[in-house]
Amino acid sequence: MKNVSSIAVIALASSLALLATGCDRKPADQTAGEKMDNAATDSRNAVRDMGDTMERKADQAGQAIDDASITATIKGKYLVDDTLKGLDISVDTEQGVVKLTGPVQSDTAKELATQIAQNVEGVVRVDNQLTVQ
Template identity: 40%
Template sequence: MNQVSKYLSAALLAVTLVSAVGCSSTPQKEGTGEYIDDSVITTKVKTAIFNESTLKSAEINVETFKGVVQLSGFVSSQADINKAVELARGVSGVTSVKNDMRVKGQ
């Protein structure tokens, strides 16, 4: 019975290690937990932009990878860009903001 217990413990440890390594992140790929965290950050940034009446939120795209938020799309003015970046930076969990937004007509 003791031998079976050792094999069972070893098998459980092996499965745990494989699961942990399989869900870990790399510089190019997020782990499961990071993906969920980034989804929450993206939602919070989109909500902050949507709730700002001066911004047209449908024209601003938000993507997040490992806490870095990327904003893209077209807005009416430089002030809109500055406001969107400010709102994104104010969201908890955001480590930095990349601005790829453009002013319409430029």
Template identity: 40%
Template sequence: MSLLHRGFFIVLLLSFALVLSGCQQEGTAEKAGEKVDQAAEKIGEQAEEAGEVVSEKAESAGEYMDDAAITAKIKMDILSDPLLKVSQISVTTTNGAVNLSGVVESQQSIDRAMEIVGSVKSVKSVKNDLVVKAD
């Protein structure tokens, strides 16, 4: 049972215990009904908050996976390109923004690396810190 489900279950049990004790002390169905309504409202609020947290975490994880996939695709394409050497080019991606850095053989290598990055979906921007090796 996940932590979210376990917490929801515990809150639910405590709410019912509260309702039952309210029934015994107050002795009226109306008071018990009010307590059930209050408990249900609290459970609803807590479930909504938990759902928002889970949604935020999933979105964050999704962004991370997208960044990792972008980086992997670019590195794979660079590795398979005869003009480029993957060991010369560092690729990092943060929130869809790609950063290329390193020393390459020619301006043509820089241009080709930029073409590769431009062909990858989900890339939002590119920072090119590649430099041509001095002779």
């Protein structure tokens, strides 16, 4: 009987040791299907993020083209206007906001430069910093 109870005690102790060891184990690794699902999700997220970035860059490029077009249109209108042609008016456009700098001969010329710029499509606002000399 002593043999049986020793075997039972050893078996019980071994079972408890195995049970305690099993409690510390981490969950099993992901299955191949779970890994593929996670990789597909990661890829979709990466593609979406890349698409968002490309869209922002395209918008920025489009805005730069629009700004350049606004600047060119205003300068062209100044060249054909008898009051403003020949003047050294600097035109800078950023996000539709036009900044005018340089010298003009009168308040009338300064106001005319603003009016011409404001009437160009895409202009949001005109910041007239022209100086009358």
